[in-house]
Amino acid sequence: MEPRAIRMALAAVAAVAAVAAVAAVATVGIAAAAPAADASIGVGVQANPVRLAGVAHPGGSYTLPSLFVENTGTQPESLTVAVKRLAGDTGLAFPPSWVQVGAVAGTLKPRQQALVTIRLVPPADAKPGSYRADLVVTGTAGATVGNVRFGAGATTPLEFSVVPGPAGGGWLGLPAWKWWLIVALAVVAAVTLVVRRTGLRIRIETGGPDA
């Protein structure tokens, strides 16, 4: 092969290599840019309201069903839960201090889900009635683009009823089963006392049909 032909062949190979390199760089650029363009923040929450099974009494403490939350965005997110009364909420309003909300542990990865513990502690002077507010789940990280910080959140209702009476549902603050136990012991004690005072004897005999 002549030197000129060799040079042309090398030049062709170099040109192909250069085109391939440019194509590779462009591909990386698109691949790198794509996630940023598609990046999103998102928060999901259970659709069903969080409701107290039964009723609450002033001064009591009640465990509510745990709240299901999910990071529906494409980037890690930390979630917080707050109790708020939003536009359109019906029922009696109550201060957020009546509800103790657990923390969402750590940062949730995309599509990761978590359960949040909730406890209701109505004060001793809570008025009877049906109460309602919203559990508002918000992502704390958000996404800042330029001078705007974008956020996402989701809400679900929180509902419970308060009825008069001491906490625990019994008299003098004791639950009903304790009262039944006290009554049973009192009956046993009374019978024992009567038997001893009257000298009554009960004789129990065992035996077969021939006895």
Next chain:
Amino acid sequence: MRSGVIVILAIVVALFLFSRGTDGSTTTGGGTGSNSSTVGHLSVVPTIRSVTVSPGSVEFGSCSGGDGATNSTPNAMGYPNGLCSVGVVNEQFPITVSYTGIPGQVYVQSGNAVPADGGTQWTLCSPPTGGSEQAQTKCNGTDGLPGNDQYMIQNFAEQVTSATVVNNSAACDEEFDPSGGCSATPAEFAKQSQHEGLLLTGPANWDDHSTSWTMTITWYAHGS
């Protein structure tokens, strides 16, 4: 007598073991005896509601308004009451808001604008008449525009003719549903999206000397 007790105990133990063996309809794994089981997979409809916001690559721009030496430049808002936007009204809507799950509503909320130096914030306000039902600071400037250290945010959307003032507490995003209101009724396993933009009206004047301000806007998936 004693043998009778032993027999009764044996029957009780046998009943206990038998009941344990037949408890539950399916047992998988963990057993060492012959055990057949069937695993079934069932898809169910979603039981959550969620909102996802895709901001895209956007910044406040297209600024206008102001007066004389404090007129706006394309990318810097002037005063009094300069205007800047994310997107362009009736033309560009760079923010995508998507609702997924059981039908509900989309709420939106904003808050004060915070200067880079942490100084005096701009309070979010709404026009003195009409619009917002929320207990929010009313704009006290000329012609109902924001006064000193006040600002207003409106969102606008594709196929919706008018912009809506955003409140400092979560309220119905009137721009989300092109037919009016904030209802989200996506089909099962689908999502309902809206493309939106933001329009900011600045203060009549401001005390803080920062040239960079940050504001927050949050969308919520809300139960009906």
